[in-house]
Amino acid sequence: DAKTTQxxxxxxxxEEPVHLPCNHSTISGTDYIxxxxxxxxxxxEYVIHGLTSNVNNRMASLAIAEDRKSSTLxxxxxxxxxxxxxxxxxxxxxxxxxxxxxxGTSLAVNP
Amino acid sequence: EAGVxxxxxxxxxxxRQSVAFWCNPISGHATLYWYQQILGQGPKLLIQFQNNGVxxxxxxxxxxxxxxxxxxxxxxxxxxxxxxxxxxxxxxASSTGTVATNExxxxxxxxxxxxx
Numbered sequence: 001d002a003k004t005t006q007x008x009x010x011x012x013x014x015e016e017p018v019h020l021p022c023n024h025s026t027i028s029g030t031d032y033i034x035x036x037x038x039x040x041x042x043x044x045e046y047v048i049h050g051l052t053s054n055v056n057n058r059m060a061s062l063a064i065a066e067d068r069k070s071s072t073l074x075x076x077x078x079x080x081x082x083x084x085x086x087x088x089x090x091x092x093x094x095x096x097x098x099x100x101x102x103x104g105t106s107l108a109v110n111p
Numbered sequence: 112e113a114g115v116x117x118x119x120x121x122x123x124x125x126x127r128q129s130v131a132f133w134c135n136p137i138s139g140h141a142t143l144y145w146y147q148q149i150l151g152q153g154p155k156l157l158i159q160f161q162n163n164g165v166x167x168x169x170x171x172x173x174x175x176x177x178x179x180x181x182x183x184x185x186x187x188x189x190x191x192x193x194x195x196x197x198x199x200x201x202x203x204a205s206s207t208g209t210v211a212t213n214e215x216x217x218x219x220x221x222x223x224x225x226x227x
Contacts, residue, residue, distance in 0.1 A: 032213055034213075036216075041220070042218075042220055042221075043115070043202050043204070043218025043219050043220050043221050044154065044202075044204075044216075044218050045217075045218065046215035046216060049213060049215075087153060091213065098156055098159070098167060099156075099216075101153030101154045101155070102153050103151075103152065103153055104153060
């Protein structure tokens with residue numbers, strides 16, 4: 001299984017952009033990169049996923065490095081509601097078809 | 112659309128007692144997952160159902176944990192007997208297909224279990 005490395009915690013100010021990094025240097029060529037976030041006392045929620053090219057949706061953008069060994073989740077304007085734990089999860093499309101969750105990055109947003 | 116429903120929200124039991132959790136997935140979702148999340152850690156998959164069949168239960172402690180999904184809709188997860196280390200949040204999730212198709216998972220709010 002591909003291993004991921006994320007900062008334990010990050011801090012941002014409200015209405016500023018946030019760049020959440022993830023290192024997944026052992027990712028295989030067919031693994032997608034999924035991002036979920038978990039607000040306090042709630043279950044995780046899907047944010048975005050991608051394979052090679054950058055992806056955008058209403059919640060965030062995902063920038064994937066050309067060598068696919070790292071990616072960055074971008075929140076364009078952080079709000080207080082974005083304070084959560086963000087998980088970067090390489091999806092193993094092989095026989096072991098499951099999302100392997102790490103410890104994630106705890107994002108604090110200052111008003 | 113209604114989300115994934117779980118009950119109870121909280122449960123406190125003593126060790127060696129039994130406990131059951133219930134999950135109602137989003138209507139029409141074929142795949143249902145049970146995760147265990149220990150404080151400070153990411154979720155760990157316990158069991159995955161595709162309709163009413165088990166796809167993956169490799170990390171389910173089968174000597175004390177059991178799960179069923181009757182008629183391919185609702186599901187229950189049971190622990191008997193509970194141990195102190197079972198204290199965790201138990202999350203239920205569902206998806207339309209499988210993660211193999213990159214379908215996103217929808218999670219319930221979880222059941223927080225405390226074993227004393």
